[in-house]
Amino acid sequence: MGDASAINVPDASSSSSSTFSYFAVFYNYPLISAVVSFAIAQTIKFLTTWYKENRWDPKLLVGSGGMPSSHSSTVTALATAIGFCEGFDSSLFATAAILACIVMYDAFGVRLHAGKQAEVLNQIVYELPAEHPLAETRPLRELLGHTPPQVFAGGVLGFIVATIGQIIVRTVSNV
Template identity: 35%
Template sequence: MYYFFVPFVAWIVAGGIKYLINRYHFGENANMYIGNGGFPSNHTTVVTTTAWYIGLKEGFNSAEFGLGVALVMIVIFDATGLRRYVGEHARTINKLSSDSKAYLRERIGHTKSEVVGGLVLGILLGSLMYQFL
């Protein structure tokens, strides 16, 4: 049951931290920044927490941990590559568009520091949950 609980807790914690950071930076407009993009990367935190927890529970030489590392790599490549480029394209389209109803979300991908924040948070959360579960 823990393997279902761990990613959910990671998602809640990362999302909460991201909201607090956005609240500090954007005040009442923080709700507009809920979702993809920002610090820390929720996706990276969730998969890193889960993979790290599996490594601690099952062993860092286990097939499950290896699969977790592969998933972490895919999420990181996607966040810093494809999703980041989609956000850049959205920014350009928004500048070119005269239709304000067709606004595209620009914060989709992540910078490297946002992903590193997700990695560090994921390792910390995985370690904490291993100690207490």
Template identity: 40%
Template sequence: MISFIPLRTGDLSAFFENPVFLSAITSLIFAQLLKAIIVLLKNTKKSAKEIVATLLWKTGGMPSSHSSLVTALATSVAFKEGIGSTLFIVTLCLALIVIRDSMGVRRSAGLQARALNLLGKQVGDRLNIEYHQVKEIQGHAPLEVLVGSLLGILIAAAFALL
């Protein structure tokens, strides 16, 4: 039998007023907004559809919204619970995993996919066969992660101290 957790109005408002939640979501939204602005400034010929896609769900690029979110989460928990708390240790470990993954595995997979697509196109052109490109996952360069992380820390500090 499935049991549902009853939600009271106070519970829902407390969730949306929680500084940990607010700093994490704000940092994610702000990082994506900055990413869209940077894409627009780099290439003014981008369509509105491409800008909206960047704003809503595109991964990779400057700054890292993943890094921003997880560092804001860990920093907010540090302010609220203390750096000696078990919850802070869990969020710090989560942040390290997410950041490492974005610079390591996802970046490597994206670079390999790009090389495979280039090779597939060249072979397809030479042999006159159709090549279907694989998706190029965009990971992050260290500077993108650093800027995203600093953004997350600053936003979490602002929520905690202001």
């Protein structure tokens, strides 16, 4: 019957069909760049906390906030890799770049201020008398957003990861 990992799917640009491999996602350079960049940023946060505070906090491997911004790193790596693949003059790169800017703005704008508000609200709840109905309220997460240096560091990390990925892709394709 054929290869179990491949199926025929209609091609959007024509009426013919093309072969699709489930494993093609593992060769998707923009996706790999974004995932690797995210993983590196989260690992840096985890190891930095371990080194500075001598404590293991596994939540940092998936949590938001901190240095560097994994959101900025991820979207910058994705946009840069798309630029390398499709061209920096392509509509796809323009879309990815604009979305990256929106994510980065949100990281140091809206989410940073939401974290500061959570800090104030937690302090208010902490100061409530014990008999108050909200005194036992679970604290809000405070580390939500990023400072501009954290966003910038994430962006630089994402650019570096995508650039190294591009060098690897070119080296492998020339072999």
